[in-house]
Amino acid sequence: MSLAASVTVKGQATVDYESGTFSSEPDKKDINKAKKKALKKAWKKYVSKFSGAKRKAYRAMKDDFLSDIDDYVLGSKVVETEIDEDSETVTVYIRAEIDDDNVQAQLNESMPSAGGTGEDLAYFFVSRQQGSIKQKDNKVTKIASAESIHSASEKVKASGGSATSLD
Numbered sequence: 001m002s003l004a005a006s007v008t009v010k011g012q013a014t015v016d017y018e019s020g021t022f023s024s025e026p027d028k029k030d031i032n033k034a035k036k037k038a039l040k041k042a043w044k045k046y047v048s049k050f051s052g053a054k055r056k057a058y059r060a061m062k063d064d065f066l067s068d069i070d071d072y073v074l075g076s077k078v079v080e081t082e083i084d085e086d087s088e089t090v091t092v093y094i095r096a097e098i099d100d101d102n103v104q105a106q107l108n109e110s111m112p113s114a115g116g117t118g119e120d121l122a123y124f125f126v127s128r129q130q131g132s133i134k135q136k137d138n139k140v141t142k143i144a145s146a147e148s149i150h151s152a153s154e155k156v157k158a159s160g161g162s163a164t165s166l167d
Contacts, residue, residue, distance in 0.1 A: 005101040006098060008098075009046045009098060011040070011045065011093075012038055012041060014034065025083055038092045053111050072099050074097040078093070
């Protein structure tokens, strides 16, 4: 199995234990209980990274995954064990190797195909950016004043012509 096909996840769990008459430390049963609890927490951390349709598919198959968790966990290693004799607790830190390809394949089998129910819908919006702006000159209006009829007839007479009055 290649390393690209697996994901490493850390987990930690604390459990209470009862000290015996001959020893104040936890027995193997309590440590194993903490290991299993830490493995479940590592699994939850792994699953929490799922998004959208995969998370929905996982929820539908959650019990199947948890009952066959050994099929998806390649291995786990205890990194550290802390024993607190005062509070009678044992804390186990583990690193679990999860077969990501196997999990994804199982989820993909249960997910609807692209032409499925049509529940998922995507929108893609593209906005345009203004490249340049053309500016136009302000509208110019030219007004010419008209001469009155009297001044026009005076000009005609001065030039030697005849003018008739409309009055």
